[in-house]
Amino acid sequence: MSDSDQTAPPPPAVRLSRAARLRLVAALLALAAGTAAVVIAVVLVRATLS
Amino acid sequence: MSRRIGYVLALAWVAAWLTPAAPASAHAYLVKTVPAASQELNASPPTIQLTYDEAVEPRFALISVTSAAGRQETTGPVQRSQADPDTLTVPLRPHLPEGWYLIYWRAISVDGHPVQGAFTYAVGPNPGPAPQFRVPDISATAATPQLLVARWVMFVAVMAAIGLFVLRFLIIRPVIRGVPGTSVRAVSAALVIASIVGLIAIPVYVDLSTANDSLRSVFDLGALVPLFGVTAYGRALLDLEACFALFVLAACISLWVDRPGRDRRSAAELAANLGTLLAAAAVLIVPGTAGHAAQTSPRGLTLAFDGLHLAAGSVWLGGLLGLLVLWFSLRSGGRVAALAVCVPRFSAVAFGAVLVLAGSGLGEALDHLPALDALWRTGYGEAILVKTGLFAGALVIASGNLLRSRPGLVAARVRPERGEPAARLLRRLISGETALVAGVVFAAAVLSSLAPPPPAFALQDLALARVGPGTVTRTVNRAGYQLELLVSPNRAAAPDSFALRITKGGQPVRGADVTLTFAMTTMEMPGQEYQLKEIRPGLYSRAAPALVMVGLWGLTFQITPQGGPPFSALILDQANG
Numbered sequence: 001m002s003d004s005d006q007t008a009p010p011p012p013a014v015r016l017s018r019a020a021r022l023r024l025v026a027a028l029l030a031l032a033a034g035t036a037a038v039v040i041a042v043v044l045v046r047a048t049l050s
Numbered sequence: 051m052s053r054r055i056g057y058v059l060a061l062a063w064v065a066a067w068l069t070p071a072a073p074a075s076a077h078a079y080l081v082k083t084v085p086a087a088s089q090e091l092n093a094s095p096p097t098i099q100l101t102y103d104e105a106v107e108p109r110f111a112l113i114s115v116t117s118a119a120g121r122q123e124t125t126g127p128v129q130r131s132q133a134d135p136d137t138l139t140v141p142l143r144p145h146l147p148e149g150w151y152l153i154y155w156r157a158i159s160v161d162g163h164p165v166q167g168a169f170t171y172a173v174g175p176n177p178g179p180a181p182q183f184r185v186p187d188i189s190a191t192a193a194t195p196q197l198l199v200a201r202w203v204m205f206v207a208v209m210a211a212i213g214l215f216v217l218r219f220l221i222i223r224p225v226i227r228g229v230p231g232t233s234v235r236a237v238s239a240a241l242v243i244a245s246i247v248g249l250i251a252i253p254v255y256v257d258l259s260t261a262n263d264s265l266r267s268v269f270d271l272g273a274l275v276p277l278f279g280v281t282a283y284g285r286a287l288l289d290l291e292a293c294f295a296l297f298v299l300a301a302c303i304s305l306w307v308d309r310p311g312r313d314r315r316s317a318a319e320l321a322a323n324l325g326t327l328l329a330a331a332a333v334l335i336v337p338g339t340a341g342h343a344a345q346t347s348p349r350g351l352t353l354a355f356d357g358l359h360l361a362a363g364s365v366w367l368g369g370l371l372g373l374l375v376l377w378f379s380l381r382s383g384g385r386v387a388a389l390a391v392c393v394p395r396f397s398a399v400a401f402g403a404v405l406v407l408a409g410s411g412l413g414e415a416l417d418h419l420p421a422l423d424a425l426w427r428t429g430y431g432e433a434i435l436v437k438t439g440l441f442a443g444a445l446v447i448a449s450g451n452l453l454r455s456r457p458g459l460v461a462a463r464v465r466p467e468r469g470e471p472a473a474r475l476l477r478r479l480i481s482g483e484t485a486l487v488a489g490v491v492f493a494a495a496v497l498s499s500l501a502p503p504p505p506a507f508a509l510q511d512l513a514l515a516r517v518g519p520g521t522v523t524r525t526v527n528r529a530g531y532q533l534e535l536l537v538s539p540n541r542a543a544a545p546d547s548f549a550l551r552i553t554k555g556g557q558p559v560r561g562a563d564v565t566l567t568f569a570m571t572t573m574e575m576p577g578q579e580y581q582l583k584e585i586r587p588g589l590y591s592r593a594a595p596a597l598v599m600v601g602l603w604g605l606t607f608q609i610t611p612q613g614g615p616p617f618s619a620l621i622l623d624q625a626n627g
Binding site: 020023024026027028029030031032033034035036037038040041044045048049 | 282285286289292293296297299300303304306307316317318319320321322324325326327328329331332333335336339349350353
């Protein structure tokens with residue numbers, strides 16, 4: 001069995017701390033808020049133009 | 051190259067999506083009335099029906115029907131017609147006696163502007179001569195001092211919050227970590243304060259505006275709250291509150307996840323910033339849908355101008371406020387070093403914002419003004435001039451910053467003695483500039499509360515003569531003919547007599563076809579057209595209560611002489627009450 005046939009060991013799993021996970025969830029919430037605002041504005045603009 | 055083509059296609063798609071096919075009118079106006087203006091009926095109608103070009107809200111509408119003695123003849127509230135949503139009806143007392151009646155109406159356009167009008171009709175068969183009616187004097191304006199101040203506070207708070215966010219996260223954050231001991235906490239606090247003020251100011255303005263439109267007390271919340279969302283104007287403002295609340299939520303998250311000490315932003319910071327900027331873009335586009343931009347054709351273009359205008363103004367105003375806050379929050383030791391990195395970056399952004407402001411403002415003015423002289427002959431134009439003057443003043447101060455303070459701060463890196471004087475000059479100039487920009491926003495609040503002049507305003511530059519008020523006898527020459535105009539008594543809401551004596555070479559011109567069209571030049575109203583009868587050789591006449599409002603009317607005579615080419619003559623007539 002050559003070296004190339006050997007399966008490379010998996011990289012160590014990156015574990016986010018609880019604080020980092022919380023910040024990521026909050027950031028996604030901010031992104032969702034921005035998207036919701038854009039949807040409201042687009043619906044309003046389309047209703048205005050129609 | 052292919053990327054450039056992609057951009058062009060994307061822009062073309064956005065333009066096509068935003069550009070409507072149909073033209074828009076500025077304000078609600080009457081398209082049909084039952085009974086018709088100046089109509090003589092054989093019996094009293096059971097109701098009055100007014101049909102508008104849009105679905106106006108009956109709870110904001112007023113229709114009064116008064117007899118010659120001033121008695122109110124309506125018996126119930128204004129209601130929307132079951133058959134046609136654009137039609138409002140009001141019931142009348144049954145079997146009204148013979149005589150003339152005045153109908154006065156007031157409604158709220160979709161852009162929140164009150165519009166009003168009046169006309170007369172008669173119940174016959176022998177109504178007698180029409181009396182001189184007194185048109186009710188009911189305040190119909192969206193520009194009361196109370197509303198203007200509330201509108202200004204709302205604009206300033208919302209724009210400042212967005213501008214402070216841009217300054218805090220996009221302009222000074224990437225560089226401030228390079229200056230030891232510098233904190234942007236005060237700017238963050240200013241952002242939170244502006245956000246809270248904006249969140250309160252929007253519903254307060256909606257309450258004040260709804261109270262003004264529905265002629266109720268601002269404290270009658272039980273009656274007002276259900277009315278907040280019944281007009282397109284109110285709904286747009288409620289949407290503004292929703293979008294702004296989402297912006298504030300996203301901005302607070304951005305503040306929470308931000309770690310300004312790090313060189314690169316984390317994924318969480320980038321996502322939060324992107325969400326806040328998306329919400330800010332939504333906030334900036336919504337006000338246009340509640341104002342003139344949505345009512346002026348081409349609406350897509352005017353909405354785009356409005357959004358750009360607000361965005362540029364927000365960056366400028368919020369940036370100035372943020373720099374002032376930063377100035378006062380920094381210790382004198384590190385102030386110059388921090389300003390030396392922040393001010394040049396803000397100057398570059400503000401310069402671009404000013405260019406966008408000027409360009410989009412010019413585009414909006416060209417779109418809304420039917421003639422150049424509307425700038426100094428209408429309240430709307432005067433508000434534009436005041437706004438432009440304040441803007442120019444702010445530009446002069448800004449140029450002082452660009453040419454004196456900024457170079458001084460930059461030079462302080464190698465010549466520290468230049469730093470403090472430049473920082474002091476910066477504070478003075480920014481204070482003045484901020485005050486003037488806030489004044490510009492107040493002028494914008496006034497501007498957006500006034501109705502733009504109607505397209506018929508442009509007629510004022512084409513008139514052969516200007517006559518009135520009072521009885522008119524005036525001769526003008528046109529196409530080789532002498533035209534003598536006779537109007538009596540030339541009063542609003544009165545059965546005026548309009549006569550035109552046509553002569554050529556001293557001889558009466560017989561058998562001509564003469565049509566008279568009325569257009570109100572200071573307010574959007576439907577035109578009226580009457581055929582004049584030849585009552586004596588060369589004298590064409592018609593009696594009609596066509597001057598339904600006090601104001602400057604454009605009287606256009608379309609004349610087709612027998613065997614001669616047709617021509618027209620426009621005369622401006624001032625009708626008073």
